[in-house]
Amino acid sequence: MVPIAKMNGLGNKIIVADMRACADHITSAAAIALASDPKTHFDQLMAVHAPGKIGKDAVIKIFNSDGTIAGACGNGTRCVVNWLDQPENGDFFSFEVNGQQLKAQKLDDGRVTVNMGVPRFEWDQIPLSDEFADTRGIELEVGPLGAPILHTPSAANIGNPHITFWADKDVNTYALDKFGPMLEHHMLFPDRVNITIAQVTGEDELTMRTWERGAGLTEACGSAACAAAVNAARTGRTGRKVVTHLPGGLLEIEWRADNFILMTGPTEHEFDGIFDPLTGAWEQA
Numbered sequence: 614m615v616p617i618a619k620m621n622g623l624g625n626k627i628i629v630a631d632m633r634a635c636a637d638h639i640t641s642a643a644a645i646a647l648a649s650d651p652k653t654h655f656d657q658l659m660a661v662h663a664p665g666k667i668g669k670d671a672v673i674k675i676f677n678s679d680g681t682i683a684g685a686c687g688n689g690t691r692c693v694v695n696w697l698d699q700p701e702n703g704d705f706f707s708f709e710v711n712g713q714q715l716k717a718q719k720l721d722d723g724r725v726t727v728n729m730g731v732p733r734f735e736w737d738q739i740p741l742s743d744e745f746a747d748t749r750g751i752e753l754e755v756g757p758l759g760a761p762i763l764h765t766p767s768a769a770n771i772g773n774p775h776i777t778f779w780a781d782k783d784v785n786t787y788a789l790d791k792f793g794p795m796l797e798h799h800m801l802f803p804d805r806v807n808i809t810i811a812q813v814t815g816e817d818e819l820t821m822r823t824w825e826r827g828a829g830l831t832e833a834c835g836s837a838a839c840a841a842a843v844n845a846a847r848t849g850r851t852g853r854k855v856v857t858h859l860p861g862g863l864l865e866i867e868w869r870a871d872n873f874i875l876m877t878g879p880t881e882h883e884f885d886g887i888f889d890p891l892t893g894a895w896e897q898a
Contacts (some may be wrong), residue, residue, distance in 0.1 A: 616888075659673055673710050684835065773807055809841050835878070854867045
């Protein structure tokens with residue numbers, strides 16, 4: 614049994630599992646079992662292992678609620694930072710995720726800033742199954758042929774593949790729960806995809822909802838907020854520093870001049886427990 618913490622980042626349900634002293638690895642079946650319990654249901658599970666070659670604080674492996682592996686989780690990374698918060702760590706953190714270094718900083722107000730890395734825009738980096746010269750708008754429609762309700766989304770990879778549809782009305786009026794599953798598995802996306810509907814609702818402000826691959830509708834998705842912000846900037850809809858309004862709250866996103874993306878937001882701790890990484894059985898502490 615290993616320690617776990619149930620947390621959330623703007624309502625994005627997160628489990629942090631302390632695997633640093635455990636030789637085992639979490640199985641997909643165990644992750645699915647843990648997610649199936651209403652008390653411990655998560656959008657992402659952050660398995661925190663002992664540090665590797667890069668990342669001084671930990672190696673993180675990220676599971677979606679369906680047992681698949683995610684490439685990034687900004688909200689979950691913020692949760693790990695606040696869970697690890699100890700004097701010896703200081704305010705700066707360095708993790709290894711999928712062989713890449715991920716850095717974060719805890720701010721004086723308790724929020725956490727995560728450097729989400731550099732966005733990728735080439736069609737084969739996202740990846741897409743068809744070649745597009747310009748991924749600021751790819752050929753994809755939702756709705757009746759010839760009269761789509763959404764069309765020409767922007768595509769990017771922010772650790773995970775993302776598309777952002779641009780809406781001209783309230784994002785809550787779209788049945789994302791209906792077409793999200795179909796688009797997630799569309800043949801255009803060989804690694805599946807996260808689907809966001811975003812609307813420009815103010816000067817350098819976006820309102821958005823996301824269907825996450827492997828998790829479904831979530832209250833917040835950090836990498837999707839980064840993708841929406843970057844896509845908004847490169848299509849001329851906003852500047853490079855925006856506030857994103859998600860169902861669970863606000864994230865501040867800055868796409869710096871050096872091409873790195875900074876995401877800042879809060880976290881909450883709910884309860885602690887212990888968990889069997891092989892079976893998924895758990896008990897509350």
